[in-house]
Amino acid sequence: MNLIRALMGPGSVHPGGSRYARSHREPCTSPPIRALFFITSLFFFTWCGATWAGDNPSPPFSARAGLDAAVNAAHAWATDAQLVYLENDEVVGPDGNAGRWGYLFYSENRGRARGYSIRDGKLDEAADLDFELDAPPVSTTWIDSNAALAAAEKKAGAEYCLANNGRLATMLLIRGAFHERTPDATTWAIVYTSPTAPALFVVVDAAKGEVVRMWRG
Amino acid sequence: MMRTTFLLVLLLAIATRAHGADKPAPAVAGVPADSVIETLKVQREEIKAPKHESLRFLKDHRVFVRSQLDRLRTQVTREHTNGVQILDARYLKLQEMSAAIAAAQDTIGGEQARAAQQSLLSSVTELGKLEASLDLMDSLLVDERARLLWLEKDFVGHQETALVIVIRGLSGQALPTGIAISEDNEVTHVTLSAADRASLAQGGIAQIFHEFVEPRTHALQVKLEGGAWDTRPASVVTLDAPRDRLTFLELDLSSALTALSSLNTRVWYR
Numbered sequence: 001m002n003l004i005r006a007l008m009g010p011g012s013v014h015p016g017g018s019r020y021a022r023s024h025r026e027p028c029t030s031p032p033i034r035a036l037f038f039i040t041s042l043f044f045f046t047w048c049g050a051t052w053a054g055d056n057p058s059p060p061f062s063a064r065a066g067l068d069a070a071v072n073a074a075h076a077w078a079t080d081a082q083l084v085y086l087e088n089d090e091v092v093g094p095d096g097n098a099g100r101w102g103y104l105f106y107s108e109n110r111g112r113a114r115g116y117s118i119r120d121g122k123l124d125e126a127a128d129l130d131f132e133l134d135a136p137p138v139s140t141t142w143i144d145s146n147a148a149l150a151a152a153e154k155k156a157g158a159e160y161c162l163a164n165n166g167r168l169a170t171m172l173l174i175r176g177a178f179h180e181r182t183p184d185a186t187t188w189a190i191v192y193t194s195p196t197a198p199a200l201f202v203v204v205d206a207a208k209g210e211v212v213r214m215w216r217g
Numbered sequence: 218m219m220r221t222t223f224l225l226v227l228l229l230a231i232a233t234r235a236h237g238a239d240k241p242a243p244a245v246a247g248v249p250a251d252s253v254i255e256t257l258k259v260q261r262e263e264i265k266a267p268k269h270e271s272l273r274f275l276k277d278h279r280v281f282v283r284s285q286l287d288r289l290r291t292q293v294t295r296e297h298t299n300g301v302q303i304l305d306a307r308y309l310k311l312q313e314m315s316a317a318i319a320a321a322q323d324t325i326g327g328e329q330a331r332a333a334q335q336s337l338l339s340s341v342t343e344l345g346k347l348e349a350s351l352d353l354m355d356s357l358l359v360d361e362r363a364r365l366l367w368l369e370k371d372f373v374g375h376q377e378t379a380l381v382i383v384i385r386g387l388s389g390q391a392l393p394t395g396i397a398i399s400e401d402n403e404v405t406h407v408t409l410s411a412a413d414r415a416s417l418a419q420g421g422i423a424q425i426f427h428e429f430v431e432p433r434t435h436a437l438q439v440k441l442e443g444g445a446w447d448t449r450p451a452s453v454v455t456l457d458a459p460r461d462r463l464t465f466l467e468l469d470l471s472s473a474l475t476a477l478s479s480l481n482t483r484v485w486y487r
Binding site for chain 2: 104183
C-alpha cells in the first residue's frame, strides 16, 4: 500500500488525513487519473521491455548453420565478398547456439565491408560497416560454435563462471587478430565476463579445436 | 502576474518577427538583381538505424581489433595445377539431350517426307501405318516434354535470389528515355534500348533490370526520366525478395502520368 501511495505521489489520499497535506499552491491531480496514468505507464513500459528483450525468441542455431544464408546475401551484394568475421548477435546458450549471428563480409572490388545478421535461417538485418576494417578472409574450414565453446568451457570457461559468477558474453571468429604466434590461423575467441573479476578471453584454433591462448583483462 | 508578463513578451516577439517577414529582403549592394546567387547547404547523410544491434563486440572494440589487424601482412600465393577437373554431369546430360533432339528431328523429317508422298490412302493397311506414325509423334512429344521438365528443374533448382523488373503500359504516350532505380544511396540508371522502345510503343513489355539482390524487404525508388516524365516525382515500391527465388516486379505505367502518387505494380515469384 505504501509503495502504491509512493508511486501515486503526494496528491494521493492519505488514509488517515487530508489530501491537502502538501503545499496548497500545487494543483492536485485526482487519484483516479493518477492511478490510470500509473497503470498505463506500467503497461507501456512492460510492453516495451518485453519487445526490446526479444519477446519472440527465434530457434537457436550454430554459427555455421546460418552461414549459407549470409553467403547468399553477401554474394548478391558483391560476387567477390568473403567472410572476414562473425559474432553472436544474441546470447549464446550452453550448447553453442544463438538466436541470431552476425556475419561480416569484405569485398575487394567495393572496398567495403557489409554485415548480415541471420535469424531463423533468414536475413534479419544488412548494413554497411561504418568504419574501415581490412581483415583477411577466414579460412574455409572452421569448427562450429558448438565445438569451439565446448573446448573453451572444458579448458577454463566453466571454472571461471563458477568461481566468479561469470557468463559467456561473446563468441567471435576472426583470422590473425587474436593468435599472435600463428597469425595465419583462423580462431574463435570466447569472451567470459563477470561482475567481480576481469574478463576471460579463451582463443580456440578453429581448425584443430584446441585452446591456444588465454588471458584475463 | 509573472505568466501574464511572459505571455505579453512572447506575443510582442511574434508580432515583431511577423512584421519583419512582410518586408522584402534588402538588395545586396553591388549585386545585380537578375544575377545567380549560389548558396551552399550542408546536410547530414541519412543513416538508417538498425532494427537490431549486430556485431556489437566488434563495434565496441574496433580500436583493439584494428590495431591487431594493422600488424598483419598478407601474402597471396597462387599455384597453377594441370590436374584433371571433374566435368559437371549436367553438361553430359545436355549433350545426350541434344543428340536425342537431333534424332527426333530426323525422325519427324522422314515421316513428313513419307506423308507428302502419300496423297491418298489406298488401303486399310496404310491406315494402320498412319496410326503407327501418329504414335511415334506422340512418343517424340513425350520425350520432348520430359527434356523440358528436366531443363526447368535444373534451372529452378539453381536459382539464386534475383530481381527482374519489367515495365508496360506505355503505348500511345511519350516514352521515357530512361529509368533510375535507387535504394540505400545506390542508383542504377537504365536507358531504354531501341528494341525496348519499339516493344513498349506497341503495347508490349520490356525488361529493364535483372540483378542478384539480397533476400530481404527492398524499398526501391523508381524515377522515370526524359520529357514530361522529369516532372513526375519518384515512386517508392516495396517488395520482399525471398531467398533463392526469382522475384518479378511489373510496373504498369499506363496511368503514371496522371496519377502521381504511386505506380501500379504486380509482384510474382518463380
